[in-house]
Amino acid sequence: MKTLMTGNEAIARGAYEYGVRLAAAYPGTPSTEILENLAKYPDIYSQWSPNEKVAMEVGIGAAIAGARTLVTMKMVGLNVAADPLFTAAYTGVRSGLVIVSADDPGMHSSQNEQDNRHYAAFAKVPMLEPSDSQEAKEMVGLALEISERFDTPVILRTTTRIAHSQSLVELNQPGERPLKPYAKDARKYVMIPAHGRARRLVVEERLQRLVEYAEGVSVNRMELRDREIGIITSGISYQYIREALPNVSVLKLGLTHPLPPQLIRDFASQVQKLYVVEELEPYLEKEIRALGIGVTGKELFPPYGEFSARLVKEKITEASQAKAVPFEAPVRPPVMCPGCPHRGLFYTLKQLKLVVSGDIGCYTLGTMAPLEAMDTCICMGASISGALGMEKAQPDLAEKVVSVIGDSTFLHSGITGLMDVVYNGGHSTVLILDNSITAMTGHQDNPGTGKTLMGKPAPKVDFAALARAVGVQRVSVVDPFDLEHSKEVIKAEVATKEPSVIISRRPCALIIKTHEPPVEVHDCTGCKMCLKLGCPALSFNEEKKTIQVDGALCTGCGLCVNVCKFNALRKAGVN
Amino acid sequence: MANNMNILLVGVGGQGTILASKILTYAALSQGYAVKMSEIHGMAQRGGSVVTQVRLGEHIDSPVIDEGEADMIVAFEQLEAYRWAHYLKGGGVLIVNTQKIVPLPVLIGLAVYPDNIIHRLREKVSRVVEVDGLRLAAEAGNARATNVVLVGILARFMDFPQEVWQEALKARIPEKLLELNKKAFTLGYDYPGVVAI
Numbered sequence: 001m002k003t004l005m006t007g008n009e010a011i012a013r014g015a016y017e018y019g020v021r022l023a024a025a026y027p028g029t030p031s032t033e034i035l036e037n038l039a040k041y042p043d044i045y046s047q048w049s050p051n052e053k054v055a056m057e058v059g060i061g062a063a064i065a066g067a068r069t070l071v072t073m074k075m076v077g078l079n080v081a082a083d084p085l086f087t088a089a090y091t092g093v094r095s096g097l098v099i100v101s102a103d104d105p106g107m108h109s110s111q112n113e114q115d116n117r118h119y120a121a122f123a124k125v126p127m128l129e130p131s132d133s134q135e136a137k138e139m140v141g142l143a144l145e146i147s148e149r150f151d152t153p154v155i156l157r158t159t160t161r162i163a164h165s166q167s168l169v170e171l172n173q174p175g176e177r178p179l180k181p182y183a184k185d186a187r188k189y190v191m192i193p194a195h196g197r198a199r200r201l202v203v204e205e206r207l208q209r210l211v212e213y214a215e216g217v218s219v220n221r222m223e224l225r226d227r228e229i230g231i232i233t234s235g236i237s238y239q240y241i242r243e244a245l246p247n248v249s250v251l252k253l254g255l256t257h258p259l260p261p262q263l264i265r266d267f268a269s270q271v272q273k274l275y276v277v278e279e280l281e282p283y284l285e286k287e288i289r290a291l292g293i294g295v296t297g298k299e300l301f302p303p304y305g306e307f308s309a310r311l312v313k314e315k316i317t318e319a320s321q322a323k324a325v326p327f328e329a330p331v332r333p334p335v336m337c338p339g340c341p342h343r344g345l346f347y348t349l350k351q352l353k354l355v356v357s358g359d360i361g362c363y364t365l366g367t368m369a370p371l372e373a374m375d376t377c378i379c380m381g382a383s384i385s386g387a388l389g390m391e392k393a394q395p396d397l398a399e400k401v402v403s404v405i406g407d408s409t410f411l412h413s414g415i416t417g418l419m420d421v422v423y424n425g426g427h428s429t430v431l432i433l434d435n436s437i438t439a440m441t442g443h444q445d446n447p448g449t450g451k452t453l454m455g456k457p458a459p460k461v462d463f464a465a466l467a468r469a470v471g472v473q474r475v476s477v478v479d480p481f482d483l484e485h486s487k488e489v490i491k492a493e494v495a496t497k498e499p500s501v502i503i504s505r506r507p508c509a510l511i512i513k514t515h516e517p518p519v520e521v522h523d524c525t526g527c528k529m530c531l532k533l534g535c536p537a538l539s540f541n542e543e544k545k546t547i548q549v550d551g552a553l554c555t556g557c558g559l560c561v562n563v564c565k566f567n568a569l570r571k572a573g574v575n
Numbered sequence: 576m577a578n579n580m581n582i583l584l585v586g587v588g589g590q591g592t593i594l595a596s597k598i599l600t601y602a603a604l605s606q607g608y609a610v611k612m613s614e615i616h617g618m619a620q621r622g623g624s625v626v627t628q629v630r631l632g633e634h635i636d637s638p639v640i641d642e643g644e645a646d647m648i649v650a651f652e653q654l655e656a657y658r659w660a661h662y663l664k665g666g667g668v669l670i671v672n673t674q675k676i677v678p679l680p681v682l683i684g685l686a687v688y689p690d691n692i693i694h695r696l697r698e699k700v701s702r703v704v705e706v707d708g709l710r711l712a713a714e715a716g717n718a719r720a721t722n723v724v725l726v727g728i729l730a731r732f733m734d735f736p737q738e739v740w741q742e743a744l745k746a747r748i749p750e751k752l753l754e755l756n757k758k759a760f761t762l763g764y765d766y767p768g769v770v771a772i
Contacts, residue, residue: 004600004612108615143685161613161639164614165611165612165613165614166611166612167611167635168604168610175767239637240636240639242636243636243637283593308637308641309639309641310638310641310644324641324642324660324663325661327658327695328660328689329658330654330678330687330688330689332587332622332623332624332654332655332658332678332680333623333626334621334623337622337678362621369680370683386656519744530682531683536622536679540684553695
């Protein structure tokens, strides 16, 4: 039976068919749906971890304990999880361990465009790259097989177009879910230097065996057609080449670390002109050149952004096609939803003209007009530690800087920064935006929500108690819709010369099932003050010269009612 | 269908483009076509511009449609039709729902929503179907069924038998909303504006 599946669904299906017993992840686009789908298979234990490093360590533990294991993350998540990965490459595994790294060429929803293929070479672990959903599924099986045969973690690297594109997948019955018996082996799993030095040699010897394996594995295949042009490629680029230039010869690499030198030489010798087509960095290209083989790659193709069939055709045939000129359309950026609790808070931060050290989540949209209340956003957790650096470097900033971080991001890597603020005598004010969910990636549970990925009830982290426990004396809770109170508390805490935490608490508007009736407009003066909130439900009617409320969008949150100085905006039924 | 067919569904997060594409791909698969579909989500619920790309035919490689390569564009909103129109092939069909959803930069006065979009589209695109999908959906019983009205119009340009669409609706729409959506589909399918082009 064949079904249309995204790459992410196919990877989950692969885990189900090929005997995975445990899966762990932290959500991150474009990887999130793998575990969301895996949680539908009750035979597999799957969990959200507070961050990718924790997920990786849970995965390594499970593989050492004897279970086939899957760990998934977006590409920047592997930065967080790199530490355990690099040493797990030395210890090896007992049962298969597959790590999915979902990269994001084009930066559809990421803060950078790093090419995680380098991690495979850096950590000295094998890597597979699928070109469609069927391959994504099968490569979970192959990765587990390689992992067990060579005693190593294996990276399965996808990109957004693989993760989020649907193609047909043949479904098979699941195999067994074996659990190997555990046995202590300190020389292999306790990485003190003496043991590590021995394992270091194993890693090198393993890589040599993997090179031999790469020469013959079926996912590395030569497709010889017209010999005039030969292209070496992997991942989604393969599809673009087949679409654009169906007659050229292709060396399609599915196992892209380590590479098969003999196969590459062989292919190069059979074609007249050799190209390499790969999105992002010249990863394959450098390796091919290091073999002494002349190849054309990044002279033609950009090291950034996504490719397309058209780009491949234009660059290789040097024939540019006439392009239709697009109309000039105003952008439609993502915005904070109507009723979003973050809006009130950012409105207040803007009014107070504070320096805002930001973080990763829906609330990063606070940088957009009209709120524009954010100064920095680097990575998960950087808001708190970054603010400490700012105030230590520029003492004037101590009276002005606040850090803003969501509940899930705080648990991911904000808590360590908060300890740093307390320990090193920072004065900054930390705002934890607790909307009771991991919202940006599509509403996943986390240790603060009281529920697990598999739907079981769980204890909830008490943010106030946690802040006090690390030594924050001043902890307060505000409702971001209560603008006056929030403003007072923020002003007072910023002025205090000691660390403080303000928990801004209100659930995400999208997880609340029932909303208030839409706000009403009475005798509007047209001052447009409420438009400064940037609410998609409010607009100015140029003919009537008054504000109008889109009743289909308005959640009746009443934030605009609080901002209106003329009592023109009113909660439904209030005079 | 001799050649591959490329269809773009464009709209605003929350308008139901994804359900529309699921009905379309179900129908195409049951007709024995190879299908690939690509969408960028993650921001879909935040009111941003969304696009779903559907390709079907005997054999499909790339899941992505290049500029100037779409046989049809189904635009759920006027400005999105305007934004994506250059993806249409010469002679391609552009179905435009006349609904306007004003983006935030326009709401707060930083940009202007273009005037006479449909008129300007007609100047460049020979086959434009203009439809007040919201009105037809309301007629069917619920304005939220606009996406299925648009699928009904799209169906007029495909050579799938009626039963295939009915099966697809049944497979993709919850039982209690099925009758309403079947009505919405028919209102789209029989829409007089289609005949004119």
